[in-house]
Amino acid sequence: MKLSKPVAAAAAFLPTCALAQEATPASESSVFLFNSLFLLLAGGAGFFLVAGLAMVEAGLVRARNAGAVAVKVIAAAALASLMFWIVGGGLFYDVEKGGLLGSFALWSAKDVDPVGAGRASAAGFFLQSALVAVAAAIISGALAERVRLVAFLLFTAFYAGLVHPIAASWDWGGGYLEADWKFLDRAGATIIHASAGAAALAGAIIIGPRRGRFPAKRASAPLASNVPLSVVGALIVWLSGLGLVAGSAQPFGAIGDAIGAAGVVVSANLAVSGGVLAAIVMSSMIYKRVDPSLVVNGAIGGLVAISADPISPALWQAALIGAFGGVIVTAGGPLLERLRIDDARGAAPAHLFCGVWGAAVVPWTNADASILGQLVGAGMIAGFSFAMSALLWIAIKYSIGARVSAEDELAGVDQAILGVSAYPEFAEP
Numbered sequence: 518m519k520l521s522k523p524v525a526a527a528a529a530f531l532p533t534c535a536l537a538q539e540a541t542p543a544s545e546s547s548v549f550l551f552n553s554l555f556l557l558l559a560g561g562a563g564f565f566l567v568a569g570l571a572m573v574e575a576g577l578v579r580a581r582n583a584g585a586v587a588v589k590v591i592a593a594a595a596l597a598s599l600m601f602w603i604v605g606g607g608l609f610y611d612v613e614k615g616g617l618l619g620s621f622a623l624w625s626a627k628d629v630d631p632v633g634a635g636r637a638s639a640a641g642f643f644l645q646s647a648l649v650a651v652a653a654a655i656i657s658g659a660l661a662e663r664v665r666l667v668a669f670l671l672f673t674a675f676y677a678g679l680v681h682p683i684a685a686s687w688d689w690g691g692g693y694l695e696a697d698w699k700f701l702d703r704a705g706a707t708i709i710h711a712s713a714g715a716a717a718l719a720g721a722i723i724i725g726p727r728r729g730r731f732p733a734k735r736a737s738a739p740l741a742s743n744v745p746l747s748v749v750g751a752l753i754v755w756l757s758g759l760g761l762v763a764g765s766a767q768p769f770g771a772i773g774d775a776i777g778a779a780g781v782v783v784s785a786n787l788a789v790s791g792g793v794l795a796a797i798v799m800s801s802m803i804y805k806r807v808d809p810s811l812v813v814n815g816a817i818g819g820l821v822a823i824s825a826d827p828i829s830p831a832l833w834q835a836a837l838i839g840a841f842g843g844v845i846v847t848a849g850g851p852l853l854e855r856l857r858i859d860d861a862r863g864a865a866p867a868h869l870f871c872g873v874w875g876a877a878v879v880p881w882t883n884a885d886a887s888i889l890g891q892l893v894g895a896g897m898i899a900g901f902s903f904a905m906s907a908l909l910w911i912a913i914k915y916s917i918g919a920r921v922s923a924e925d926e927l928a929g930v931d932q933a934i935l936g937v938s939a940y941p942e943f944a945e946p
């Protein structure tokens with residue numbers, strides 16, 4: 518994530534703190550320690566978010582596939598971290614200013630001038646590794662219940678090693694979008710969420726829907742195995758997402774920085790709250806009932822929407838931005854169903870659509886951003902991810918095969934991949 522300027526305006530409300538800050542400035546070593554620790558904690562929140570996404574996905578799929586979902590997510594997170602180290606780190610960190618492509622080099626820590634950098638290089642790398650693991654978990658959700666484990670892991674290696682770091686370097690690495698378009702994405706609305714959502718959408722289109730998902734003109738409702746599990750997973754995503762968004766308020770070595778980070782957390786929390794309530798209201802109006810999958814994705818959509826710039830909005834603006842994310846999630850699912858696209862967890866509406874919305878709305882609250890620059894950036898990142906992902910999914914589909922057999926899909930992917938059931942005492946209809 519990019520380092521932002523300290524939130525100077527907040528100090529005006531706390532003159533005593535500001536005077537204390539000037540009288541007793543933090544030492545260089547203290548600033549270094551706090552910044553590094555803050556990044557490590559944000560990275561830990563990222564891996565906790567992966568756990569939340571795994572729970573959401575496992576709760577929304579059928580019982581006979583829940584175990585395979587969990588194994589798929591943890592395997593993808595591990596592989597994503599390794600590939601980002603082996604290939605992605607060089608592509609992300611070594612891009613020239615205004616460039617499009619870094620170097621194909623194994624990442625290694627570079628702490629030649631740690632005080633000047635203000636943080637340990639490995640702390641920043643750990644955070645980026647967590648973010649690429651989040652992206653892998655997002656993609657997993659759309660393809661649940663029919664994708665082969667080996668095919669998904671092959672795709673994850675390609676995405677984490679090449680697609681994500683190249684696109685992320687265009688902004689966070691100081692590449693083309695930041696230099697030429699002043700594109701702004703502080704916490705990954707497009708770089709993480711829209712990119713992964715586009716990759717998930719490409720996979721859902723090319724692999725095809727689950728068998729029986731569209732038997733007639735109207736889509737059949739999939740059976741969620743454990744709604745409480747998915748809700749708890751959403752709460753984990755909510756909490757850990759706040760930690761990740763707080764990382765966008767870096768650095769964290771002064772009083773003004775701490776005030777800014779706290780304000781960012783409050784803004785993001787209100788955005789998630791707005792997304793949840795909007796999804797409840799919209800689903801009640803449209804379907805005459807509260808749809809738990811939409812409520813879960815409303816929380817995620819609100820978080821994604823505010824992630825592009827959680828620093829600039831006033832609190833009421835943050836709540837509205839998140840609420841519109843909940844509206845997008847509620848409308849996006851039926852739209853995909855009308856197109857006969859089977860997104861098992863609603864990854865495309867919650868991450869792709871809300872990520873683009875989050876990028877597009879930044880100029881409303883931040884005068885330094887332009888609507889053209891934001892749309893160009895979101896379009897480039899999402900378009901690149903979709904195109905590259907589609908090519909790889911096509912290659913996988915017509916080589917080793919992308920989805921499990923009809924027999925294994927009917928019996929359950931748990932048995933096909935794991936040989937055990939997540940709920941052995943539960944007889945699924």
